[in-house]
Amino acid sequence: MVLLPKRLTFVFSLIILLLSMALTTQKTPQDFSKQLFDNHEDFKEKTITKRRFKHNDIVPLIENLPFDVQKIGKSFEQRDIYQIKLGSGKIKVLLWSQMHGDEPTATMALMDIFKFFQAKSDSFDALRAKILENCTLYFVPMLNPDGAERYQRRTATDIDMNRDALRFQTPEGQILKKLQEELQPDFSFNLHDKGTKYSAGASGKQATISFLATSYNHEKEWNATRTRAMQVICGMHDALQPFIPGHLGRWNDDHEPRAFGDNIAKWGSSLILIESGGYKDDIEKQFIRKLNFIAILNGLQAISEKSYKKYKLKDYQTIPNNDRYLFDLLIRNAAFVQDGKVTIKDIGINLSEKNINNATDFEYLSVIEDLGDLSTFWGIKEIDAKDLKVSLLSEFPEIIQKYKISEKIAQNTELNLDEAASFVLTKDKEVKYLILNGQIK
Numbered sequence: 204m205v206l207l208p209k210r211l212t213f214v215f216s217l218i219i220l221l222l223s224m225a226l227t228t229q230k231t232p233q234d235f236s237k238q239l240f241d242n243h244e245d246f247k248e249k250t251i252t253k254r255r256f257k258h259n260d261i262v263p264l265i266e267n268l269p270f271d272v273q274k275i276g277k278s279f280e281q282r283d284i285y286q287i288k289l290g291s292g293k294i295k296v297l298l299w300s301q302m303h304g305d306e307p308t309a310t311m312a313l314m315d316i317f318k319f320f321q322a323k324s325d326s327f328d329a330l331r332a333k334i335l336e337n338c339t340l341y342f343v344p345m346l347n348p349d350g351a352e353r354y355q356r357r358t359a360t361d362i363d364m365n366r367d368a369l370r371f372q373t374p375e376g377q378i379l380k381k382l383q384e385e386l387q388p389d390f391s392f393n394l395h396d397k398g399t400k401y402s403a404g405a406s407g408k409q410a411t412i413s414f415l416a417t418s419y420n421h422e423k424e425w426n427a428t429r430t431r432a433m434q435v436i437c438g439m440h441d442a443l444q445p446f447i448p449g450h451l452g453r454w455n456d457d458h459e460p461r462a463f464g465d466n467i468a469k470w471g472s473s474l475i476l477i478e479s480g481g482y483k484d485d486i487e488k489q490f491i492r493k494l495n496f497i498a499i500l501n502g503l504q505a506i507s508e509k510s511y512k513k514y515k516l517k518d519y520q521t522i523p524n525n526d527r528y529l530f531d532l533l534i535r536n537a538a539f540v541q542d543g544k545v546t547i548k549d550i551g552i553n554l555s556e557k558n559i560n561n562a563t564d565f566e567y568l569s570v571i572e573d574l575g576d577l578s579t580f581w582g583i584k585e586i587d588a589k590d591l592k593v594s595l596l597s598e599f600p601e602i603i604q605k606y607k608i609s610e611k612i613a614q615n616t617e618l619n620l621d622e623a624a625s626f627v628l629t630k631d632k633e634v635k636y637l638i639l640n641g642q643i644k
């Protein structure tokens with residue numbers, strides 16, 4: 204061991220300290236994500252604030268973009284479908300959203316990304332320059348405008364466009380196929396929403412964002428193209444993890460021969476699927492829109508810098524699979540009195556959305572999905588009803604009057620599976636919870 208004079212040791216320690224400070228302050232993708240998270244409001248397209256917006260709402264925004272904007276075709280009902288091109292780099296990236304009309308979260312994020320690329324003279328200048336120098340980006344927002352008009356998954360012809368990549372019967376699917384053939388994109392982003400009741404692994408946490416490096420064959424093999432998609436996903440996963448720990452998942456990688464993602468992967472593009480799920484109380488998915496904004500920009504950054512190459516398959520495999528362990532509302536340990544006997548049951552309640560007002564708004568439909576021991580499940584919302592009794596609304600005329608409850612529900616004489624969930628939880632005849640149409644009042 205060499206003994207150093209005291210002063211030399213001090214200088215060495217100082218150098219090591221400065222070096223480690225320099226390393227930790229270096230911009231990692233994660234650091235950028237934090238900045239994007241903090242500054243998203245500056246780039247938000249403020250005219251869009253909820254999920255049920257239509258083609259008419261985004262056309263003026265697209266037409267006004269100072270980018271290369273082209274009409275690349277029309278939907279079945281003659282709505283224009285646009286391509287927005289940015290950048291001049293060698294790496295071609297194709298991004299499309301809302302091929303399912305009721306899956307609009309990424310479309311909102313793309314509108315924000317267009318604002319992001321219009322901004323300048325801020326701390327993101329280097330990021331923008333890097334992406335646009337190295338990549339050419341082709342965006343197709345709202346590929347299914349007829350479906351968006353009705354807020355439905357399918358196109359106007361009632362075909363699921365994402366099962367039309369073999370027959371090409373939808374004009375919208377033909378547009379996507381033509382784009383893929385002409386551009387031969389190196390990377391593709393296939394942007395969707397999924398049900399809000401998927402959990403991240405066997406947990407009570409909603410899978411808020413899920414990813415998939417889509418399989419190009421039934422054997423789910425890993426060629427170089429699919430591997431690149433997987434690596435970019437690992438980076439996006441790491442970028443989002445601090446904001447939604449435990450709420451990230453992986454979508455099922457079974458190969459679907461009729462789906463566009465699977466075929467575009469087969470035709471040689473590194474295909475990245477992003478599925479926006481649910482997050483507690485984010486009914487209009489505005490927080491999830493922000494997460495999409497961060498994830499997509501993080502992915503583009505990684506592609507432009509090729510910084511994704513450090514990730515391994517085992518990193519990807521640590522992302523939990525999507526699973527089904529959630530009810531919208533789970534009431535545990537409620538006492539049911541039937542024929543004078545008490546039975547303890549959990550109540551699993553789910554909600555679905557029904558479009559109203561020309562699909563500009565919605566109302567909930569509730570259903571009692573399951574009764575009994577649901578201890579292996581979780582609720583997005585939960586009530587512990589220990590020592591509480593399930594009572595019928597008909598026993599509480601003042602509630603019926605106050606909430607203007609319909610006669611049909613008010614007269615309900617029992618609580619049944621597969622029926623709407625409206626009842627009260629009581630303790631010694633005192634109302635502790637009122638559940639109306641599956642929601643806690």
Ligand SMILES: [Zn+2]
Pocket residue numbers: 303306395396
């Ligand atoms: Zn979809």
